[in-house]
Amino acid sequence: MFTIEHDFDATVVTLVDDGEVPLREDVVISAFEDCVTVIQIDPRTDLPVTITLSMAQLRDLSLALDLPEGSYRFRSETDAEGGI
16 A cells, blocks of 8 residues: 655655565655655664665666666766667
8 A cells, every 4th residue: 555645845655564464664755856765664773764865866776677687877868879
């Protein structure tokens, strides 16, 4: 299950682990103009852990989800050698 909320400066997606036990803490993803943050409570410390991705890192992550194992470098369409 997940929820989507549109705030003033971000779109916030909350992923709720409603599968089989053991369940994980909810993940809150906030998409801002220049970055994306991923927050999850660490069950050992009960403190939030935040990861901040640049828009380039987010682009690379979305591409990586559909690629086979390996090392890749993104090249824009204006590069002489082309894209991925």
